[in-house]
Amino acid sequence: MLSLDLPVIAAPMAGGPGTPALVRAAARAGGLGFLAAGYKTPQAVADEIAAMAGDSVPFGVNLFVPNPVPVDLAAFRRYADLIAGEAERYGIALDAGSPTEDDDHWHDKLDVLRAHPVPVVSFTFGIPSRDDLAVLRATGALLVQTVTTVAEAEAAADAGVDALAVQAAAAGGHSGTFTPTRPIADTPINDLVAAVRRAVDLPLIAAGGLATADDVAAALRAGAQAVAVGTVLLRSDEAGSSAIHKAALADPARTGTELTHAFTGRPARALRNEFTDRYSALAPYGYPALHHLTSGMRRAAAAAGDPERVHLWAGTGFRHATAEPAAAIMNRLAGTALTHPLTHPAREATHDRHRS
Template sequence: MTDSPLAALGAGLPVLAAPMAGGPTTPALVVAAARAGGLGFLPGGYRTAEALAEQIAEVRPTGVGFGVNLFAPNPVPVDPEAFGRYARAVAPDALAHGVDVLAAGVVEDDDQWAEKIELLLSGPVPVVSFTFGVPDAPVVAALRAAGTLVVQTVTSPAEARLAAEAGVDALAVQASAAGGHSGTLTPRHTPEPVPLPDLVAQVRHAVPLPLVAAGGVATPEAVAEALRAGAEAVMVGTALLLADEAGTSRPHRAALSDPAREGTVVTRAFTGRPARALRNGFTDRHTDAAPLGYPALHHLTSPMRKAATAADDAELINLWAGTGYREATAEPAGQILRRLASGL
């Protein structure tokens, strides 16, 4: 990484900590990643601009390099009739925890996009990454002018070309094995299961930008393979879900460690966008019927998921996990990242 823009931020370890929205990525995890020699990203998704500002304020005084990830607007409007049918389908599950989803209307929002961009321009951070959509070129230019390195998540060579045209500095190349949401720009189509090294090589051929590889990386061998394919660093998320500093919920932690869990599934059932999670009762019952519709389905199921989490009910929550989840270990984050880099 000697010639990488990430190296200029002090990231000498080529294993970075991914932004995991919804609780798993904490300021403590971001700081631990940096102190191990890598870099961590605060997740701005599903968080108010004010709450994001508080987390930035918690990390900034430590003096470490860090990033912030935002969900760029790329809405998938839900069909009202399909939304109604789905709400009725999931209503019994929600009522099990006292949540009436039938009383909820369709909520379409942009996750406080303008407010968060203003926050990051008025108080620049070292790195900003984007997922779900590519920001307009003037937004990218403004962030770069403020001294921020701009990274775009892509899932194909075509998306990489769009990001390059927008003027970003680097790309996070995400394979379909990744846990949580796919960063695809076309969520109506689930990305093909291209192995990460192959996807990195394809994107490397398409654009000359620095690449960070992500998706299913859970062993030192996988790290080395992604770097050999042309990435300058890898980004891991699932491997850190059990880390001491992670804010992963108790039922999510228990599910990750449960030998009876039978693999992962890509589902729209929780948010209306494709995302990879451990199979549970909710995914089994609703994956096939879930309509496209983001963020409408996220807002529909969010109260149920929060109530189920509080009740330690892992069958009704989004157990985001990549295909390498069995490799996750409960230990300090820095130890995990250094071990993943041990084969280099």
């Protein structure tokens, strides 16, 4: 389906950074961009697809696959009590009575994509059922599964997806691991790509800590057909990142990242701040319960310009995030690898449909 002039993809970034403007800029640069459906209402997803439809450029939509991590109720309430003071400074009372355990409107979003087909659909957190994959395949979409291990890659290949996004632990934001309560191996992206390449015969997109042209070239040599980048685009002109997030990425006092489940109950890589330092070792696992528990606090902190109680998602290459147009960033990352096709048998038919 894809024949990219640049082997660089703007990764889906839920929560605001992944705007239609960023997706559009990635496509016009010769790459590809993904709208992030995670946390949005089905109507908001439909509206963003409609906003892209008039541009006649390829793009993808990323879905969070329901793979709940049920939270222990007693541990949930203890954690809510522990962090209550962080929220109270903004007049937020945490609801510790009953955890919210939802599926991010999974079936409604499938209905949106069935009614409004898009060129590419990718999945994070788990593999959809075969019936759900069949629903999306019938729309003509290329199906891309995020995986973090060889075992996950083999399972995804058995399920019948078309390509894999191979994500290393260095990636910013949530890990796509299927088993979030287990330790995440710190395997370098090129080693992980090479291992997956040996195990499955599918096109691979490398992701995780890729921030320079040398990084991209090395991932392609390791066996990837393209790379996906997110953190290096967070300060781009078209990104919807908050002002405090952009400032934190450029702050020389921010010296490192860590995997933490303190904000959402699921491991995600972020810049260290006061909240991660205090609570990463104390938080229980529980997704999406902790996400909903802390979301009001995080929104209020962002509105107040407080970076210490906000999830500052960032990969290990965050120092390379620059304030400039996304196209300039993507072209620089591509370096001399200006043509590296990722193809799919339905490409021409799908392109014809979207041109019409």
